[in-house]
Amino acid sequence: MGVPRLFRSHCNVKSIMCSPREEISFSCEACDFDICKACVYFSKLKPAEKRAKETEIRDRKRRQEIAAKQEMQNRMEKRRKKICRIEDEKKKISKEIREYSNMIKIPPKAPNRDKTKPLEFVVWFSDGYGNDGWHSYDGPPTKYFDSSFSSKSDANKRALYKFYKKKSLGT
Numbered sequence: 001m002g003v004p005r006l007f008r009s010h011c012n013v014k015s016i017m018c019s020p021r022e023e024i025s026f027s028c029e030a031c032d033f034d035i036c037k038a039c040v041y042f043s044k045l046k047p048a049e050k051r052a053k054e055t056e057i058r059d060r061k062r063r064q065e066i067a068a069k070q071e072m073q074n075r076m077e078k079r080r081k082k083i084c085r086i087e088d089e090k091k092k093i094s095k096e097i098r099e100y101s102n103m104i105k106i107p108p109k110a111p112n113r114d115k116t117k118p119l120e121f122v123v124w125f126s127d128g129y130g131n132d133g134w135h136s137y138d139g140p141p142t143k144y145f146d147s148s149f150s151s152k153s154d155a156n157k158r159a160l161y162k163f164y165k166k167k168s169l170g171t
Contacts, residue, residue: 013039017057097164118148121155125162 009024017038025037035043045053112119128141146162149155 009034011036011039013043015039015042017042017053097160112147112149114148115145118145119150120148121150121152122148123155123158123162 009027011018011024012033013035015038018036019038023037024034025040027034042050042053111117123146124143125146126141126143131137147155147158149158
């Protein structure tokens with residue numbers, strides 16, 4: 001009489017058709033021997049049928065491995081392209097910032113700095129959080145006037161320079 005098992009039984013034959021999820025067909029506790037349905041089926045095949053089945057299974061596994069490898073290569077290629085795209089965007093932004101900062105290194109002239117008579121496009125900055133339920137919220141942040149411009153492109157250039165180069169609030 002054998003000892004009762006403490007763990008799930010596993011197939012001891014391990015033929016090419018065997019699968020870890022396969023249900024055990026025959027079991028002998030005294031011998032501690034188990035065989036799954038796939039191995040029983042495979043053991044009953046004629047030699048020519050066994051060779052054909054082995055070839056079929058090896059080919060299927062090879063195709064699955066190739067498909068998995070191709071999928072991994074596709075994912076890696078996609079990731080590489082994304083990283084390249086991000087790097088290109090960073091370079092483009094850096095170039096634009098350098099261009100803008102070169103154009104607007106001198107502080108704006110007096111008419112652009114006049115708070116009482118702002119031009120059409122105003123550049124201001126602030127430091128604070130919206131009411132996001134996490135940070136303390138004391139109302140909208142204070143806006144600090146920087147300059148104003150008559151053209152949108154000049155105002156945008158100044159804002160980029162102020163944000164990326166000057167770091168207005170010391171961040």
